Amino acid sequence: MEVREFPGPHAGTCQVVVEVAYCGVCGSDLHEYASQAPSMRGAGIFQPVMGHEFTGTILALGKGANGLSVGDPVVVHPGRPCGACYYCKAGATNLCAEQAGTGYREQGAYAERVVVHVKQALHLPDDSWLERAALTEPLGVAIHSLSRGDMNAGETVFIAGGGPIGLLTILAAKHKGAGRIIVSEPAESRRQLALKIGATEAVDPAKVASVQVRELTGGLGCDLAIECVGIAATMDDCLASTRRGGRIVVAGAFEQPYSVNLLNLLLQEHSIAGTFGYASEFQEARDLIVAGAVDVSSLISRVVSLHDLPSVFEQLTGDRNRDHKVLVAPNG
Ligand SMILES: [Zn+2]
Ligand SMILES: [Zn+2]
Structure with a gap:
C-alpha cells in the first residue's frame, strides 16, 4: 500500500x-x-x-x-x-x-x-x-444483521466479538429494544466499552462464553446470537449459547470452512442465517445517527x-x- x-x-x-x-x-x-x-x-x-x-x-x-x-x-x-x-x-x-x-x-x-x-x-x-456519520455504513451492516435474525424487543441477544461491528450491533440492538445484550470479547478495554455503550454483560470467551451465557439466562440460553468475528471458536460459542428454537446470524467473515452438526440443528431447531451488507438499513442508519438516536x-x-x-x-x-x-x- x-x-x-x-x-x-x-x-x-x-x-x-x-x-x-x-x-x-x-x-x-x-x-x-x-x-x-x-x-x-x-x-x-x-x-x-x-x-x-x-x-x-x-x-x-x-x-x-x-x-x-x-x-x-x-x-x-x-x-x-x-x-x-x-x-x-x-x-x-x-x-x-x-x-x-x-x-x-x-x-x-x-x-x-x-x-x-x-x-x-x-x-x-x-x-x-x-465525523460521526462516517459510521453510517457499518451501522447499516449491524442493523441488517439484526433484521436477518428477526430480533424482537425484549429478547436476549448474544454478540460474539466486541470489534467495531460487534459494538455497533450492541448500539443497534439496544435501540431496537433488546431485553438483554451479552457480549463476549477477549480484550478488557473492549469489554469495558461494550458495557459503557449498552451491553448488559460482557464476558471473557477464555472462560467459555456459552457456559456464562447459560448461567446468566438461568440455563435457557439466548434467543438470538450474532457471530461478529469469523472464526470457529466464536461460531461454536454462538451455537452453544442459543436456546432451542433460537436464531444464529453469521456476520463475521470466515476465511475457513466451518462444520455444523446438522443433527444438533435438527434436534434444537436452530436457524442459521447469513447477513450481507444492508438494503434500506443504510438510510435508517444515517437517520438514527443524525437524529441523535444512536451515538x-x-x-x-x-x-x-x-x-x-x-x-x-x-x-x-x-x-x-x-x-x-x-x-x-x-x-x-
Ligand atoms: Zn465496511
Ligand atoms: Zn440489481
Missing part, C-alpha cells in the same frame, strides 16, 4: 465529486490487505483504491446530478445496485450481482476526492455530523492522515484489538 498522486477526478453525467472528510477503516479492507483467502471483492477484479465508509462535501456536480449543491455535506452509500434485477426489484439491493461499488469495483475514498453517482450521496444536516462517537478511537494509512494497516492487521474504529481524514 502506498500513496500516489492522480489527476482529477471529474464528474460525468449524473455524478458528483465528493471531497472526502472522513473514511472509516473497515475490517473487510484489512481482510483484503492481509488475507491469504480469495478476495471478497471478487477474484480478478483489480482494485486500485479501497475505502467505502465515508462522508464528505460536494465539490462539483456533473450534468443531470440534481438534488445536491456544491458545499453540501453528505454520507455516501458505497453500493450502486443495478435497479433492474430480481433482487433489486424485491428490495434486496444488497444481493444484486451487478452491484458497482465505491471502494470495491470502483475507486474508493482513501483519497482526497472521489466520484460517485448522485443517488449514492445522502444529505447530512450540517458539517458537524461528518457512535465513543467508537471512534483516532483520526489519521492519508500518509499514515499504510502504517495504520500494518498496525491493525498485526493487532486487531488495538483500536475501535479508525477514521482517515484525507484532507484534514
Whole structure:
C-alpha cells in the first residue's frame, strides 16, 4: 500500500465529486490487505483504491446530478445496485450481482476526492455530523444483521466479538429494544466499552462464553446470537449459547470452512442465517445517527492522515484489538 498522486477526478453525467472528510477503516479492507483467502471483492477484479465508509462535501456536480449543491455535506452509500434485477426489484439491493461499488469495483475514498453517482450521496444536516456519520455504513451492516435474525424487543441477544461491528450491533440492538445484550470479547478495554455503550454483560470467551451465557439466562440460553468475528471458536460459542428454537446470524467473515452438526440443528431447531451488507438499513442508519438516536462517537478511537494509512494497516492487521474504529481524514 502506498500513496500516489492522480489527476482529477471529474464528474460525468449524473455524478458528483465528493471531497472526502472522513473514511472509516473497515475490517473487510484489512481482510483484503492481509488475507491469504480469495478476495471478497471478487477474484480478478483489480482494485486500485479501497475505502467505502465515508462522508464528505460536494465539490462539483456533473450534468443531470440534481438534488445536491456544491458545499453540501453528505454520507455516501458505497453500493450502486443495478435497479433492474430480481433482487433489486424485491428490495434486496444488497444481493444484486451487478452491484458497482465505491471502494470495491470502483475507486474508493482513501483519497482526497472521489466520484460517485448522485443517488449514492445522502444529505447530512450540517458539517458537524461528518465525523460521526462516517459510521453510517457499518451501522447499516449491524442493523441488517439484526433484521436477518428477526430480533424482537425484549429478547436476549448474544454478540460474539466486541470489534467495531460487534459494538455497533450492541448500539443497534439496544435501540431496537433488546431485553438483554451479552457480549463476549477477549480484550478488557473492549469489554469495558461494550458495557459503557449498552451491553448488559460482557464476558471473557477464555472462560467459555456459552457456559456464562447459560448461567446468566438461568440455563435457557439466548434467543438470538450474532457471530461478529469469523472464526470457529466464536461460531461454536454462538451455537452453544442459543436456546432451542433460537436464531444464529453469521456476520463475521470466515476465511475457513466451518462444520455444523446438522443433527444438533435438527434436534434444537436452530436457524442459521447469513447477513450481507444492508438494503434500506443504510438510510435508517444515517437517520438514527443524525437524529441523535444512536451515538457512535465513543467508537471512534483516532483520526489519521492519508500518509499514515499504510502504517495504520500494518498496525491493525498485526493487532486487531488495538483500536475501535479508525477514521482517515484525507484532507484534514
Ligand atoms: Zn465496511
Ligand atoms: Zn440489481
